[in-house]
Amino acid sequence: MTTLNQLYPQPLWQWFEQICAIPHPSKHEAALSQHIQTWAKDKGLAITVDKVGNLIIRKGATAGMENRKTVVIQAHIDMVPQKNNDKVHDFTKDPIEAWVDGDWVKARGTTLGADNGIGMASALAILGSDDIPHGPLEVLLTVDEEAGMTGAFGLEAGLLNAEILINTDSEQEGEIYMGCAGGVDAQLSLPMVWEAPADGYSAFKLTLSGLKGGHSGVNIHLGRGNANKLLGRFLFEQADGLQLELAEFNGGSLRNAIPREAGISFMLPAEQVAELQSKVTAFEAMVRAELAVADPGISLTLSEIPTPSKVMSEQSQNSLIDLLHACPNGVMRMSDEVEGVTETSLNVGVITTGEETVDILCLIRSLIDSGRSQIEGMLIALSNLAGAEIEISGAYPGWKPDNSSPVMAIVRDTYQDIYHKEPVIMVIHAGLECGLFKQPYPDMDMVSIGPTIRFPHSPDEMVNVTTVGQYWELLLAVLKRIPEKA
Numbered sequence: 001m002t003t004l005n006q007l008y009p010q011p012l013w014q015w016f017e018q019i020c021a022i023p024h025p026s027k028h029e030a031a032l033s034q035h036i037q038t039w040a041k042d043k044g045l046a047i048t049v050d051k052v053g054n055l056i057i058r059k060g061a062t063a064g065m066e067n068r069k070t071v072v073i074q075a076h077i078d079m080v081p082q083k084n085n086d087k088v089h090d091f092t093k094d095p096i097e098a099w100v101d102g103d104w105v106k107a108r109g110t111t112l113g114a115d116n117g118i119g120m121a122s123a124l125a126i127l128g129s130d131d132i133p134h135g136p137l138e139v140l141l142t143v144d145e146e147a148g149m150t151g152a153f154g155l156e157a158g159l160l161n162a163e164i165l166i167n168t169d170s171e172q173e174g175e176i177y178m179g180c181a182g183g184v185d186a187q188l189s190l191p192m193v194w195e196a197p198a199d200g201y202s203a204f205k206l207t208l209s210g211l212k213g214g215h216s217g218v219n220i221h222l223g224r225g226n227a228n229k230l231l232g233r234f235l236f237e238q239a240d241g242l243q244l245e246l247a248e249f250n251g252g253s254l255r256n257a258i259p260r261e262a263g264i265s266f267m268l269p270a271e272q273v274a275e276l277q278s279k280v281t282a283f284e285a286m287v288r289a290e291l292a293v294a295d296p297g298i299s300l301t302l303s304e305i306p307t308p309s310k311v312m313s314e315q316s317q318n319s320l321i322d323l324l325h326a327c328p329n330g331v332m333r334m335s336d337e338v339e340g341v342t343e344t345s346l347n348v349g350v351i352t353t354g355e356e357t358v359d360i361l362c363l364i365r366s367l368i369d370s371g372r373s374q375i376e377g378m379l380i381a382l383s384n385l386a387g388a389e390i391e392i393s394g395a396y397p398g399w400k401p402d403n404s405s406p407v408m409a410i411v412r413d414t415y416q417d418i419y420h421k422e423p424v425i426m427v428i429h430a431g432l433e434c435g436l437f438k439q440p441y442p443d444m445d446m447v448s449i450g451p452t453i454r455f456p457h458s459p460d461e462m463v464n465v466t467t468v469g470q471y472w473e474l475l476l477a478v479l480k481r482i483p484e485k486a
Contacts, residue, residue: 052154068135076145079113119168179401213260217430
């Protein structure tokens with residue numbers, strides 16, 4: 001069986017194997033950061049850890065390239081922790097079980113962390129090499145990118161010396177990214193009034209699973225099912241007729257991942273149980289037909305549960321169902337500037353039932369500030385109508401495209417020289433950190449490249465081995481072509 005360290009390029013895959021072995025979900029990156037720091041000290045490399053935990057490692061130029069412009073290769077150190085329901089895995093303790101399946105590397109039942117572990121591995125492999133030509137080099141590994149971009153927000157001016165930044169967080173070989181969407185979190189909190197459950201009612205849990213999920217920016221235009229919205233739809237259509245009394249609604253786990261699974265707990269009159277089973281079967285068939293191409297794997301599972309201690313009042317339940325069903329989700333508008341790219345979107349990512357409120361956490365993305373503001377306004381209006389509180393937080397800017405970027409031209413021309421075809425210059429509907437880096441470093445020239453990664457932010461995540469080799473060759477060739485300082 002082929003193992004990771006047998007793949008090309010070996011230095012990169014050897015590092016990725018180490019990365020998989022050390023747990024590093026968002027907000028739990030310390031062990032991996034310390035491992036890298038210890039290795040870098042042993043190599044005699046200069047290390048800086050800033051106040052938010054970002055790691056900066058410096059390496060001098062190879063012989064004859066001392067007068068080249070300084071380049072920073074950037075990746076984020078954290079990964080998205082998503083797993084299948086039947087997978088026993090603690091992302092804070094257990095290693096990622098990566099394996100080779102033909103020309104793909106996958107993980108067993110969890111996210112792989114190729115986003116952005118491959119980029120991180122490439123930067124560390126270059127730092128560890130004695131025979132890769134490059135000018136003065138910095139490697140920036142940021143923390144908490146996936147859960148709030150804490151590292152990018154906290155990066156201060158003056159820490160980096162580089163004039164050029166190569167971001168390694170793109171996910172399609174043959175595409176060069178020169179711009180990205182900005183975003184903002186919106187949490188809607190609906191107050192709950194609770195009541196004692198009715199006597200003589202039966203209690204059930206309905207679980208929706210089997211959806212593809214995926215990245216709420218990269219995959220949002222594919223029309224995949226959102227488990228939260230689908231269960232909200234079921235309730236809107238059936239709650240009154242079945243006389244449901246809702247006790248709990250929980251779904252999704254990350255605001256930047258399309259929710260694959262969700263569940264509701266409820267009670268209903270015993271005489272309605274047969275009708276409930278019929279309605280669940282019919283709803284599953286209907287949605288499977290609707291999503292036959294985009295997301296055919298939907299599954300609804302109904303199971304009896306112990307009687308809950310409390311249920312929502314009729315008004316609280318109706319307000320929640322109406323709010324969730326009316327809440328927009330998915331692509332709001334496609335870009336007029338960049339063909340085929342989403343301009344503005346909304347992901348209804350996480351629903352959590354608490355003691356006093358049901359919270360709905362959404363992520364708004366847009367290439368333009370006015371688009372983001374429009375969706376913020378829609379959610380504020382919906383919250384006002386439903387009697388919910390709303391908190392808008394964590395706004396991060398987009399990365400405005402620069403068609404005259406010198407490093408973009410270098411990457412484009414280098415790619416064409418190596419592969420004898422033109423790469424696609426793209427703007428991505430996802431949150432790269434470059435927009436935030438532009439605030440402390442407004443004059444830094446930036447570009448983003450990477451290998452082909454499929455289904456990031458989901459347990460189906462996989463990275464294509466051939467394209468990792470192509471990305472590696474491109475990165476090394478670009479480093480050789482960095483011009484001299486002015």
